[in-house]
Amino acid sequence: MTAMVFAAEQVRGVLEGAPQPDAVAARQMQALSLAVHIPLVCFGIAFPAMFLFVEGLYLRTGDPVYKALAKRWSKVALIIFATGVVTGTILSFEFGLLWPDFMATFGEVFGVAFGLEGISFFLEAIFIAIYVYGWDRLPRRAHILTGVPIIITGATGSAFVISVNGWMNDPQGFEVVNGQVVDPVPFSALLNGHVAHELVHMYLAGYLVTGFLLAAYYARRWLKGNHSRYTRTALVVPLTFAALAAPIQVVVGDWAGRKVAENQPVKLAAFEGVYRTEEGAAFHIGGFYDSGRNEVRFGIKIPYLLSILAHHNPTAEVIGLESVPPEDRPPVNIVRTAFQTMIAIGTFLAALGVFFIFIWLRKRRLPASKWFFRALLVAGPLSVVALISGWITTEVGRQPWIVYRFMRTEDAVTSASNLEIAYVALVAVYVLLFGSVIWLLRRLAARPPEAELEHHG
């Protein structure tokens, strides 16, 4: 089991650029761009299902409140989609601009996934345009049907991207001969051992983030005294989606953790700051990893729990960081803090979701306490924090590898200079971008919902 960690033969990059031990600027840029893009992806995954659900209510009941809400949301979705188009473009540029040797060496192995993703994305762009601009112009049934491809392509598009990420964590579908990548089998790369759990985990995260962010927004209106049917629907629909997803996410998270324990034991060791390989490993809540003493300090220790979580067996062996040389270990505290943050927030969201469903089923109404709505206000932003923490956990946890056990991140980075300038420019642009998007959404929100029902030309 321990020996497996050393099994792979490292790959020489085909471009053979000067190795750059300092890939920090490139990594920061990539991380920033992903952190900006991923929350938008969540909306792409989950939002179409929500506004189509509301439009379905409208078609069934004929109630204009539902129509106004679905129409308004579809406009929001278009704005978010447009933002996602540009941030996604930046990402595809960055793959080449920042990691030319990664692309040159492995592009032929995983590239087909992006080809399929590109097509999904294309279809999404087409149908979201037809859907949003087709309100009141297409027949009602045809209109709701044009929304279905948006749901499907939102799902397939992110599925292909996640399959590439799964592949970076569990590379397969190629051979290495004398340090060169040969015999790529693209579809085998696509169907790697990590794609299933990463996919389900990310999908549910999409519903959680979209649901809780929307719920937070409308909870704020509710607290301000706006209890109209419009606000109530706009609060209950996304909240229900999120509340149903949250408890399932706990189970899926457990599945993902066991997969990591199986395939990337060093990453799991970093999650928990486990230095020595041991049986019956304990789980620590909080505290920090002291790399001098090689242990977690000031945390609350729960005996056997890590072995139970990782292998569903209290005495199972958990492999520690010591199993690999120091240069092959990820930065433990970043990974561990992100991991614990994700777990803590996930637990809170699941509890909030279960509470809401319980009250709803028992009393068929929203919880009455103001504290519930205040909790929703916090849950929205927290769900984004959990999302980003989750990605930090898996991405930083994979370090120092860009392709796990085959290529080091520092060997993939560009030899072009002056990345710092580009980094500063990118930060400024993102700040501007998000400032504008928020401004745009507020401008949209300032218009009364009834405005959506006026007919033009």
Add this chain to the structure above:
Amino acid sequence: MAEICAALVILGVTAYAVFGSADFGAGFWDLTAGGAERGGRMRGMIQRSMSPVWEANHVWLIFVLVMVWTAFPVAFGSLMSTLSIPLFLAALGVIFRGMAFALRGQAATINEARVLGAVFALSSVLIPFFFGAAIGGVASGRVPVGNAAGDLIDSWLNPTSIAIGVVAILTGAHLAAVFLTGDAKRADLPDMVAAFRKRAIGSGIAAGAVALVSLFVVRSDARDLYDGLTSGDGLVAVLGSALFGLLTIVLVAVGRYGPARFAAAAAVGAMTIGWALAQDPYILPGALTLDDAAASDTTLTALVVSVGLGMLVLVPSLWWLYRLVLRGTLDQEYEPLDQRFRPVDS
């Protein structure tokens, strides 16, 4: 297989050069439309025409990137690293442009609209220039194989790059004017038809003239490229492009705006095909041939099959979108951009 993939890349580049640069060209006319009041009608027309399609038009760029990195990974890594500066600037431009265009639709005052419009229009002019400059760097053989192995500045700031960059701007402007003339006719706005018709003809002549001049620039700067463009298949494509360009101008002049759309697109298509033929068999002239750059056959087959299957869904969908647009089903109410900010009764 490598040839099929190269053909798909050229198809993507052509589509982006037609649809994407028409959007950029619209930005060019937005920039030059004049003061808020005088240009208001024109800007309103541009806003209305572009809204439903600009995202779909833009996706071609991503299609090209993905195709190149999968089918020709070494070429992709080499050119992205050497041409990192123009490509990064183009990427930033993409952000600014998308953002500013989307925002302007919601602007509440003429001043907001003015600032956002300026950003939208300026980046619309800069993006095609940087893309054109990057193409010039590749075509003139300034991108060697390796991680940022070429000159980071000279690879895109050279006579060929500048010439192609300027041609890219003018071509986009011409395409946009042709398309907008047709849209204005559909919207029943005779003054807009006249305005864009004038611009379509003028920019068509300018684009043709500059293309001719740049041929001489290429002759002194990148002889191999020039020879490729002026002999054999390359020459046929160049002449085809010139012919379609002339045809477009004639069709616009006689008021046949529908067929003019296709002629203009064909002119641009012939130009990109000519570029590909001129540097055949190289993908990075002087450094890397198409066959050497190609990924393994398994990957290429997988890619062609996937993209082919995808196209079965994509092409009808795209066709439907453009049909809805061209029939006016998705048309929004026309509103001059400056008028939105005036009280209704004035």
